[in-house]
Amino acid sequence: MVTETISTMEKTEVPHVLFFPFPAQGHIKPFLSLAELLSHAGFQATFINTEHNHHRLLHNNDIHNRFPKFQFKSIPDGLPPDHPRSGPLYIRDLFRSSRVSFRPALRELLTSLKEEKGPCQLPKCIIADGIMSFSIDVAEEFEIPTIFFRTYSAHCLWIYFHFSQLIEEGEVPFQDENLDQPISCIPGLENVLRRRDLPRIRRFENADDPMLQFFIRETSVLTRATGLILNTVNEIEGPMITRLGSFFKKVYAIGPLHALKSRINENSSSSSTSSDGILWKEDKKCLKWLDSKPSRSVLYVSFGSLINLSGEQILELLHGLANSEKSFLWVIRPDLIVGDATIGDILKEQETGRMERGLIVSWAPQEEVLSHPAIGGFLTHSGWNSTLESIVAGVPMICWPQISDQQVNSRCVSDIWKVGFDMKDTCDRSIVEKLVRELMDNNREEMMESANKLAMLARDSIKEDGSSCINLEKLIQDIKSMSS
Ligand code: UDX
Numbered sequence: 001m002v003t004e005t006i007s008t009m010e011k012t013e014v015p016h017v018l019f020f021p022f023p024a025q026g027h028i029k030p031f032l033s034l035a036e037l038l039s040h041a042g043f044q045a046t047f048i049n050t051e052h053n054h055h056r057l058l059h060n061n062d063i064h065n066r067f068p069k070f071q072f073k074s075i076p077d078g079l080p081p082d083h084p085r086s087g088p089l090y091i092r093d094l095f096r097s098s099r100v101s102f103r104p105a106l107r108e109l110l111t112s113l114k115e116e117k118g119p120c121q122l123p124k125c126i127i128a129d130g131i132m133s134f135s136i137d138v139a140e141e142f143e144i145p146t147i148f149f150r151t152y153s154a155h156c157l158w159i160y161f162h163f164s165q166l167i168e169e170g171e172v173p174f175q176d177e178n179l180d181q182p183i184s185c186i187p188g189l190e191n192v193l194r195r196r197d198l199p200r201i202r203r204f205e206n207a208d209d210p211m212l213q214f215f216i217r218e219t220s221v222l223t224r225a226t227g228l229i230l231n232t233v234n235e236i237e238g239p240m241i242t243r244l245g246s247f248f249k250k251v252y253a254i255g256p257l258h259a260l261k262s263r264i265n266e267n268s269s270s271s272s273t274s275s276d277g278i279l280w281k282e283d284k285k286c287l288k289w290l291d292s293k294p295s296r297s298v299l300y301v302s303f304g305s306l307i308n309l310s311g312e313q314i315l316e317l318l319h320g321l322a323n324s325e326k327s328f329l330w331v332i333r334p335d336l337i338v339g340d341a342t343i344g345d346i347l348k349e350q351e352t353g354r355m356e357r358g359l360i361v362s363w364a365p366q367e368e369v370l371s372h373p374a375i376g377g378f379l380t381h382s383g384w385n386s387t388l389e390s391i392v393a394g395v396p397m398i399c400w401p402q403i404s405d406q407q408v409n410s411r412c413v414s415d416i417w418k419v420g421f422d423m424k425d426t427c428d429r430s431i432v433e434k435l436v437r438e439l440m441d442n443n444r445e446e447m448m449e450s451a452n453k454l455a456m457l458a459r460d461s462i463k464e465d466g467s468s469c470i471n472l473e474k475l476i477q478d479i480k481s482m483s484s
Contacts, residue, residue: 015479016044018123018144020106022098022131023050023077024091025279025305026385027151028057030231032277033257034127034149035070040264041476045070046123048109050077052085056279066276075105086335088308098132106138114142125479127229130157133221145482147252147475148222149229153384154240154253155189155412156405157230159199160219161247162186167207172198174205179425188239196425197411200403223247227478231255231388234467235457236417252475253468256388258367260462260469279305280363286329287368289359293327296376296444299436300369300395302331303381307402308338313427314346317379318354320432326440327357328379331364370395377439378420379432382410394455396420396447398435400427419451 017038021031028049035045047070049057054074057063063072078101079085079093114122123144128135130150139146150157162185166172169185179196186193201211222228227250234241234253245251254260258274275282290298301321303309309317314337321328332343343360366386369375370393378390382401387409390397397420399410407424414422421435439447461468 014042014044015124015482016046016121017479018046018048018126020048020126020128020132020135021149022129022151023053023094025277026383027129027131028053028279029277029385030151030255030257031127031129031149033261034229034254036067036261036276037254037257037264037472038476038479039067039069040268043476043479046073046113047071048073048075048106050075052077053279057277060278060281061273061275063276066273073109075109076101078102088338090335091306099134102132103134103138106135107141110138110142110144124482125226130222130228131218133218136221136224145226146224147227147229147479148225149231150222151231151384152405153387153409153412154230154232154237154244155416156199156384156408157219158188158240158243159186159193159408160215161244163212163216163219166198171195173207188243192411192415193408194411197407199405200401200407226250226482227252227475229254229475231257231384233458233461234471235461236391236454250474250478252471254472254475255468256392256458256462258385258389259392259458260472263462274365274367278363280333282363282365283361284365286359286361286364287372290329290369290372290374293374295373296440296448297327298374299324299326299328299377299379299440300364300375301328301379302364302366302386303336303400303402304383304386305333306383307336307381309336310338311341311346314343315350316427316429317432318346318350319429321358321379321436322354323429323433324436324440325357326376326436328359329364329369329375330358330360331366332360332362334362367393376444377436379436382406382413384409387413388458391417391419391451391454392458394448394451396439396451398423398432398439400424417450417454419447419454 019031019035021027035047039045051074078097122142126135126139126144126146127149128146130148136146165185171183171185174195181195183193184190201215228248229252232253232255241251241253367389370389375395378395379398380386382399384405397413399413399420400423401407401410410422410424413420423435460466
């Protein structure tokens with residue numbers, strides 16, 4: 001279907017789309033997949049990164065060679081030059097600086113495109129990150145339609161739309177400390193959510209909390225867009241996607257984008273790599289290590305690109321993993337641990353033998369790892385990309401969510417899709433050991449069966465007649481019709 005579009009479009013005008021992701025790993029990667037899919041369909045793509053991330057992408061992936069047809073534009077991240085650009089405060093600072101400096105940067109970029117090439121060369125559509133709603137104000141100044149791409153799950157976004165209602169109904173701020181109290185005022189999730197499963201912006205101590213109020217405003221602005229793109233699957237999150245449809249003119253569920261991109265690249269025999277859009281240098285030696293392990297025997301452990309853990313938490317995880325007597329491959333980013341201690345320091349203090357079944361790397365080729373036959377489970381922070389990648393690979397999960405949408409994703413994994421356990425709010429070596437054994441031994445058959453069923457739904461959706469592929473085609477047609 002997409003190939004058909006390419007040939008028809010070659011004869012007509014080439015629409016120009018501008019992609020504007022929030023400058024963090026979990027946003028850049030799905031945005032780049034989307035840009036690649038639209039570029040395959042014949043669109044001209046301009047992709048905005050911060051200068052800092054642009055250099056990291058150049059260094060790790062040589063993006064200019066990988067995407068020769070893309071126009072990459074960089075803007076300053078607004079942080080002082082001596083900011084470490086890693087560590088526990090990085091994302092908070094980036095988030096704040098983006099609110100101040102990105103709006104004028106986008107305006108300047110569009111002005112320069114207009115001056116350079118004339119009004120006809122302005123993008124016909126801006127696909128902007130759903131946590132940068134100011135983009136629509138700037139786009140409107142230039143009379144360019146905006147489609148928001150929200151990189152969270154549909155379940156999570158649906159909850160964001162109910163923050164005001166949670167306050168009005170007195171469900172937040174919490175009246176007591178009982179985090180297991182059910183949340184009853186969000187339609188469709190009455191029997192699913194507890195207080196502890198709400199997105200972790202704060203613990204909702206205060207209804208006037210500026211972050212909470214910010215997200216209420218930010219989410220309502222999304223509905224001004226021409227459409228909403230979600231990296232999800234109709235057959236997996238259908239009821240929530242339908243509900244979100246009441247707020248938007250169009251909702252395009254086109255996930256899992258990483259898998260759709262690989263499938264379309266395979267068909268068009270273009271080179272595809274799962275490293276596209278990755279900001280860290282991947283350590284591929286772990287794949288060889290996995291080759292030496294029996295089928296489904298290794299637990300993969302990774303907590304994504306943003307969160308930070310204390311030395312104590314690392315120790316509890318380490319002992320839990322070692323006591324489970326399973327092999328494990330653990331990603332410990334250089335900036336994962338808060339404070340000065342490195343993983344080397346922490347390991348040195350432990351009795352010898354704690355790591356004999358484990359391998360630590362600083363960044364793994366995650367998609368390849370998850371699809372390796374030796375992997376039997378994933379201990380994850382439940383970032384939405386990691387969750388989707390695990391679903392596609394049919395790998396059951398132990399979820400240990402920390403921030404924002406991760407609390408919701410882990411609840412869906414354990415209670416709706418039943419492809420894992422939710423370890424939320426505990427970090428204790430005995431619980432880690434117990435859940436690893438449950439996942440890899442005791443409940444293995446049952447978990448594998450549900451994981452395989454869910455994987456089939458995700459994989460079917462990206463086939464040529466699958467829902468995500470059809471929705472992508474609708475998105476392509478809709479953008480084309482904007483441009484004409
Ligand atoms: C966070 C959120 O929790 C996520 O839901 C949101 O949409 C973006 O911000 P992050 O911590 O980056 O994201 O996690 P995740 O969404 O899972 O994305 C991490 C990405 O990095 C995944 O695509 C994963 O494959 C990749 N990764 C991670 C690697 O390639 N190698 C690694 O070693 C670790």
